[in-house]
Amino acid sequence: MTVRARTRAVTGRTPWPLVVPALAGLAFLVLPLAGLLVRAPWSTLPRQLAEPQVLEALRLSLVTATIATAVCLLLGVPLAWLLARTALPGRRLLRALVTVPLVLPPVVGGVALLLVLGRRGLAGQWLYDTFGVSLPFTTAGVVVAEAFVAMPFLVIAVEGALRGSDQRYEEAAATLGASRWTVFRRVTLPMVAPGVLAGAVLCWARALGEFGATITFAGNFPGRTQTMPLAVYLALETEPDAAIVLSLVLLAVSVIVLAGLRDRWVGSA
Amino acid sequence: MGGFRVSLRAHLVVERPPFRLDVELDVAAGEVVALLGPNGAGKTTALRGLAGLTPLAGGTVELEGVELHRLPPERRPIGVVFQDYLLFPHMSALDNVAFGPRCQGAGRAAARRIAADLLDRVGLTGFSGVRPGRLSGGQAQRVALARALAVRPRLLLLDEPLAALDAHTRLEIRAELRRHLAGFDGATVLVTHDPLDAMVLADRLVVIENGGVVQSGTPGEIARHPRTDYVARLVGLNLYRGEAGGDQVVVGDVRFSTAERVTGPAFVAFPPSAVALYRTRPDGSPRNLWKLHIDGVERHGDHIRVHLRGPLPLAADVTPAAATDLDLIPGQEIWAAVKATETHAYPA
Numbered sequence: 001m002t003v004r005a006r007t008r009a010v011t012g013r014t015p016w017p018l019v020v021p022a023l024a025g026l027a028f029l030v031l032p033l034a035g036l037l038v039r040a041p042w043s044t045l046p047r048q049l050a051e052p053q054v055l056e057a058l059r060l061s062l063v064t065a066t067i068a069t070a071v072c073l074l075l076g077v078p079l080a081w082l083l084a085r086t087a088l089p090g091r092r093l094l095r096a097l098v099t100v101p102l103v104l105p106p107v108v109g110g111v112a113l114l115l116v117l118g119r120r121g122l123a124g125q126w127l128y129d130t131f132g133v134s135l136p137f138t139t140a141g142v143v144v145a146e147a148f149v150a151m152p153f154l155v156i157a158v159e160g161a162l163r164g165s166d167q168r169y170e171e172a173a174a175t176l177g178a179s180r181w182t183v184f185r186r187v188t189l190p191m192v193a194p195g196v197l198a199g200a201v202l203c204w205a206r207a208l209g210e211f212g213a214t215i216t217f218a219g220n221f222p223g224r225t226q227t228m229p230l231a232v233y234l235a236l237e238t239e240p241d242a243a244i245v246l247s248l249v250l251l252a253v254s255v256i257v258l259a260g261l262r263d264r265w266v267g268s269a
Numbered sequence: 270m271g272g273f274r275v276s277l278r279a280h281l282v283v284e285r286p287p288f289r290l291d292v293e294l295d296v297a298a299g300e301v302v303a304l305l306g307p308n309g310a311g312k313t314t315a316l317r318g319l320a321g322l323t324p325l326a327g328g329t330v331e332l333e334g335v336e337l338h339r340l341p342p343e344r345r346p347i348g349v350v351f352q353d354y355l356l357f358p359h360m361s362a363l364d365n366v367a368f369g370p371r372c373q374g375a376g377r378a379a380a381r382r383i384a385a386d387l388l389d390r391v392g393l394t395g396f397s398g399v400r401p402g403r404l405s406g407g408q409a410q411r412v413a414l415a416r417a418l419a420v421r422p423r424l425l426l427l428d429e430p431l432a433a434l435d436a437h438t439r440l441e442i443r444a445e446l447r448r449h450l451a452g453f454d455g456a457t458v459l460v461t462h463d464p465l466d467a468m469v470l471a472d473r474l475v476v477i478e479n480g481g482v483v484q485s486g487t488p489g490e491i492a493r494h495p496r497t498d499y500v501a502r503l504v505g506l507n508l509y510r511g512e513a514g515g516d517q518v519v520v521g522d523v524r525f526s527t528a529e530r531v532t533g534p535a536f537v538a539f540p541p542s543a544v545a546l547y548r549t550r551p552d553g554s555p556r557n558l559w560k561l562h563i564d565g566v567e568r569h570g571d572h573i574r575v576h577l578r579g580p581l582p583l584a585a586d587v588t589p590a591a592a593t594d595l596d597l598i599p600g601q602e603i604w605a606a607v608k609a610t611e612t613h614a615y616p617a
Contacts, residue, residue, distance in 0.1 A: 168351065169355050171322050171342070174321075174322070174342040175320055175322070175342050175345075175348070176343075176368050176369035176372055176416065176419075176420055177343050177372035177420055179372075182372055186368070191357075
């Protein structure tokens with residue numbers, strides 16, 4: 001108590017031009033979520049949750065987001081390493097390109113994916129002619145759309161972790177006879193593991209909430225490409241209560257993810 | 270070096286404008302050479318050049334007749350003990366030591382046997398499963414040494430191996446490290462800025478200043494015959510360079526009477542304890558007597574060191590009692606005398 005009193009005495013009164021907008025901002029962020037909780041049809045909630053469409057959409061969302069995250073890890077971690085550790089020419093341009101999907105409206109991303117991977121697309125036609133594979137409007141297409149949108153989150157997080165990690169450990173490993181691949185596998189990766197994990201969680205959350213690119217590239221077929229966000233949007237037109245329930249589920253998942261990351265980000269304040 | 274077989278022959282050139290390192294280094298098998306020098310002299314850069322961690326702009330590194338300077342660090346038969354040890358924080362002490370043998374192709378069990386054996390040798394039996402974060406500074410230093418030795422290096426490099434330790438641990442680890450280095454049959458190069466570490470651990474010192482070698486020799490030779498101000502300060506001597514003729518050395522306007530006879534360019538050196546201070550001109554007039562000004566006074570162990578300026582800058586050591594009698598106030602005039610028999614003159 002004495003410590004707190006002393007702290008206040010030193011810092012003085014909190015200025016109101018900061019407090020008022022701060023509280024307004026807080027309300028702006030929290031109130032919609034509170035509204036969701038208030039308007040939730042709590043009495044019929046269990047029954048609504050057990051609806052096959054809800055479960056189907058939830059399952060599809062979890063599966064596609066998880067696969068998309070796995071794809072992002074497989075491609076994104078090496079990409080982050082390339083950006084952070086090699087003297088690649090045009091590295092700055094590459095880094096800018098990697099972050100484009102981050103600022104690109106997801107719908108535009110979906111259109112771009114269609115143009116490239118669509119059955120008449122640049123790569124899509126070849127895929128179809130050679131392997132008979134067509135990605136648009138399939139579950140695999142959902143994964144592609146989600147990975148496209150979510151990968152930059154992972155790459156940026158891992159690259160940051162790599163830049164922040166002490167490269168002298170890698171030098172030490174090299175003097176012990178480790179090849180660059182061994183250094184990466186046994187020293188670099190374990191040391192940036194927390195960063196990779198944080199990036200993966202962020203990537204997964206982004207994939208789970210993906211809407212624009214998914215509906216553009218993969219369409220909206222229940223059981224095949226209709227993920228939770230798509231189901232929420234669709235339900236809003238026909239049964240608003242179902243939309244609220246679906247939203248609650250997504251909210252719950254987000255809160256759980258946030259709680260999992262508490263120590264890493266939220267708790268660092 | 271007599272009886273030793275030259276193992277490492279290196280000429281290291283590193284360009285990092287405006288800094289340039291250009292150092293030649295020969296080390297015999299079983300010999301320990303200390304690179305000694307002030308901060309920023311290029312000691313660590315030289316070590317990194319040997320290890321292949323800093324690219325050379327020129328020169329060669331030849332170890333036991335094999336050229337190394339074109340090989341990447343992982344292909345050089347070297348072991349490095351880094352300044353902060355750089356033990357892998359996510360591995361146990363045992364796995365840290367086993368890392369090198371594993372990279373060299375040993376199986377998991379074999380690598381662990383080698384590692385356990387080395388941990389035994391450095392006195393860390395029972396610490397196998399401990400993570401580096403839970404080791405004390407001295408223990409971490411020993412694990413680092415074990416890890417470097419585990420790759421059976423032909424050249425062992427140590428970068429400020431004792432700098433991170435507190436005074437007490439340092440004493441203990443220094444003696445222990447000396448024992449381990451004596452038992453190592455390859456060439457050893459260690460970098461330090463601490464003259465005591467260098468003198469205890471090394472057979473030969475190579476003093477580096479501003480990217481170049483200024484002096485090299487056994488600790489005894491260097492202590493007796495410093496050739497630069499840095500070395501002289503390091504070994505606690507007053508040092509002047511002048512022109513000798515007979516039993517005199519002329520340094521600027523000052524004429525030194527010395528015990529030895531030399532001719533040509535020469536150094537004169539004497540310890541601060543050889544300087545006597547007087548408030549008034551002493552009787553009997555010693556041969557080397559100067560009127561100087563007090564520049565500063567500081568505690569130095571159990572005596573007082575007085576810095577003097579005037580025709581020649583000088584450090585003098587007096588007892589606390591004498592310091593009280595002399596009334597040492599900066600700026601004050603004082604007489605300083607040195608007996609010829611206490612000075613030491615040698616060719617420059």
